[in-house]
Amino acid sequence: MHFQQQLKAYGQWKSRLVEAIDKYHAWLEKYDLATTEVVEAILGMRRSLESERITIAFVAEFSRGKTELINALFFSETGVRLLPSTPGRTTMCPTEIFYDPQGSYLRLLAIESRLDKASLSEYRDLPERWLQIELDPSSPLQMQEAFQELVAVKRVSLEEAKRLGLYHEDMNRGLDVPPESVEIPCWRHALISFPHPLLKEGLVILDTPGLNALGSEPELTLSMLPSAQAVLFVLAADTGVTKSDMEMWQNHVCGLDGKSQRHLVVVMNKIDALWDDIQSEASIERSIQAQVKETARILGIQEGLIFPLSAKQALLAKVKGDVKLSEKSRLARLEEYLARDMLESRREFIRRLITQGIGQLVTESHQVVTSEAEQLRRQLDELRSLDTKNQGMVAQLMEETREQQSQYLQNVDSFQASRRVFAMQAKRMLDVLSPKRVDQIIKNHTRSMEASFTTYGMKQAMKAVFDDMSAVLHEGVKVVEDAQVLIGSIYQKFAKGYGELKPPVFSIRDYQVALEDLFNQGEAFRTSMSSTLMEQHLVIQKLYATVLAKVRKLLHQVHHETANWSAVALSPLVHQIKEHKKLIEQRLAVLRKVSQSREALEAEIEKLEQALAPLLMQQQELKQIKSLIEDRETMAAPVHESVAAVS
Ligand SMILES: Nc1nc2c(ncn2[C@@H]2O[C@H](COP(=O)(O)OP(=O)(O)OP(=O)(O)O)[C@@H](O)[C@H]2O)c(=O)[nH]1
Ligand SMILES: [Mg+2]
Structure with a gap:
């Protein structure tokens, strides 16, 4: 049965992804690069892959x-x-x-x-x-x-069926008066x-x-x-x-x-x-x-x-x-559809999620390692071309580097100031979207919903929840967009000279659409009910409880994502700035040493060459992990084989 084969191939593909994630995790640990946020993100992805059904x-x-x-x-x-x-x-x-x-x-x-x-x-x-x-x-x-x-099934009184919200108009089909008892499911x-x-x-x-x-x-x-x-x-x-x-x-x-x-x-x-x-x-x-x-x-x-x-x-x-x-x-055509179209598009969907998530992280690591290797190479070139006899040249280089250092220190001060401004903006953003605030709003409305005995009252309360929630989201979208502008200007100011550094993109606008969808689904369900169920109160209560749980989850998710984003929004920049500092200091130390003798210069060159080798290895390791993640081999092959076998 090819559906089974395809499902198995799908499962194997997922375990290869999990393996890639584990490899990357181990890689980060090995080189002491595993920050809490990144590890959390990695483990989260691993969990959702493993529990995917x-x-x-x-x-x-x-x-x-x-x-x-x-x-x-x-x-x-x-x-x-x-x-x-x-x-x-x-x-x-x-x-x-x-x-x-x-x-x-x-x-x-x-x-x-x-x-x-x-x-x-x-x-x-x-x-x-x-x-x-x-x-x-x-x-x-x-x-x-x-x-x-x-x-x-079991037979219960009409009263009982109504109480359970199971009385259905067509239960008295063909009868002039409603029956005394009706059949309902046991389970x-x-x-x-x-x-x-x-x-x-x-x-x-x-x-x-x-x-x-x-x-x-x-x-x-x-x-x-x-x-x-x-x-x-x-x-x-x-x-x-x-x-x-x-x-x-x-x-x-x-x-x-x-x-x-x-x-x-x-x-x-x-x-x-x-x-x-x-x-x-x-x-x-x-x-x-x-x-x-x-x-x-x-x-x-x-x-x-x-x-x-x-x-x-x-x-x-x-x-x-x-x-x-x-x-x-003719069952085979359906089987084939499930095996190929459904599983293949599911796989494509997961692959996209994974490449956006973990793939992005691996790519970033790869970029960092590559740029470090490049810097080392540049330093090596510089040292190789140095003429220790020409003291004037060394002195000039040192002078230039000191100049860079003092500029850097000024820069850092003003970067720290910007960072504080962003921290304040981030707090404002997280306050607006705070789960506590959301829960309080829901709690208030739930009370009035439970107190109202009419469908109309409940509906009004439900509408009020959505109005309040869209106000929260609306406010959220605004503060998030302000924060984006701020982050953009910080990057523009400080990322100069660091190549193509861009802030991570983030928006919560999609959640506005999702909230609206939830409201519409709930309403569609409610209006579809009126014609079929006579006793609705219980069902409506359940409906609203279901919808509210989803609304709550949605807003909590917005908060969670916003918190994640604000935690990492500046980190590429911070990383670069730190790297830059290290580089200037290294350069000064090297220049100081090599100005003394030819031997010192050669020793430094050898040291740099030794430092370069492990970076090249890291690059290689990351490349392997990347190709594991991007594993694009399709699952379609077994379908054609088995079709050929049948015909
Ligand atoms: N002739 C014919 N009868 C079928 C076919 N498939 C199912 N049936 C019959 O249709 C009746 C209902 O099938 P079920 O599988 O119980 O239908 P269901 O959709 O699960 O129904 P509920 O469980 O009551 O919602 C049974 O008597 C089946 O034998 C079919 O392909 N051809
Ligand atoms: Mg059935």
Whole structure:
């Protein structure tokens, strides 16, 4: 299965990056260049690389075949239909499947936890609050049996369903009066861990129930789906695009498109419903293509992103080893898309992040080493051309160097003054964006939000939070821009004579857009709810809690980045100034010595030559680390190989 190969290649590539990061870290330590800020940045990048996961989420109305597709794509080699897939509503709670080295388990969170304040992500860290069923990875049948819990429902009074925010208008479909009791899921969320090769490579699968889960669990819709690398929206060829498919697409799915790191594709499942013994292959093909075209038009997406296939036949074919049926099911095209397009663009994205982060640092180190080597060479040239008999020449050189030294000292005084001015500006900047201030604003509004009993009141409070936060950001953007101007002028004044030294670029304007996006997503969710849920209060509370957590995180991040930037904004300049000082002093010392004798001059030349050698080695070492990071070998090759093998 080439998806697996590609995922493995992707994992190997990531470990090579981690290796490059470790090498650079060791390099910095070896030459005593590891400052706290740099080491922190390096370790942060290493951590995020190691914990990076690829999430593929499946969303659709109920019974479109999401779960069957998961079985066919990932778990066919178990030889069974691993996750329950039956006619009608099947999966009752959002289910995450991944690998946790801690063990093989199915964890279930009771539906009543909806009433608690704790968010799903908080529950994740409290395993004792979940019901745990052990899994035996060597027995697909045992696992299949355990997974029956995913379809568990129970009957509760209408009151109870309302209290849980689960009462749905279509529960009284066909009835004149609302029913006395309704069926609700037993579980709110499920976590499955077992040591499957794909999962071990970092794949996370998110299966969702068609049953209005997207509308009633804001964290799922606003946090989990948007952070997936691929979202597969599933339709069924035998039903076409129904009104409820369309509602789901418009309210919760199509907005997930538009970010280059995420892939949104549409699966047109159940094409076997169009198979027919009487019709010719060609006419079946025509009707599939016509439906793809029509679906693309209705949903407003490219035809190439629609994958007609049959999950059920694909699973059957794989289990039986039926190559012909497998081809007919057309699953391979989707597999190839996931293996190549999705993973390749993810890799490109990570590569960009890494080259911008660690690559930049390595390049800087390389530049510093190179310029040091150059200085040494220049000194060597100067010494080699010195004529010790010509005392006048040595004296003149010393005179020039002393002149440089006194100029330098004046310069340093005024640089220190500028540095103090910048420190004040930095403090102002960090005060404006302070996490304390942000938290206080959120706290104030949360209180009024909890106190208001109407949706309208809550909405007003939410709007107020966003208004305050955009005011904070607006102020932040201004002080950051002032600081940039200041830094620019400091560089201009002091970087003269140090080559092409430029201040690190920084802006927080993008965060304004991100904040606006958050607000719009929250509002879109809220307006989409009114028509489907009668009892909204609980859900709205959860929605706002989810949105507020994201707003808080965003503003804290702005502060963090601003603090990082202000800590390092002047450091290249400081470094250069220090280097310059060292150089002048060295030069004076050398001139003093060589003025005495020919032997002293030769000894100095030898010393410089010896100092140059390790620098050249450092240069070489950094070049190696750089090429490890830039490792551009693509992953596409195995795909073509396996395609060739099939055909
Ligand atoms: N004919 C046909 N039936 C399919 C295909 N894929 C799935 N089904 C059937 O469709 C029904 C629903 O499939 P599920 O996988 O449970 O659908 P789901 O989207 O997960 O549904 P929920 O879990 O309720 O949201 C089952 O009876 C499957 O056997 C297919 O390719 N062709
Ligand atoms: Mg399902």
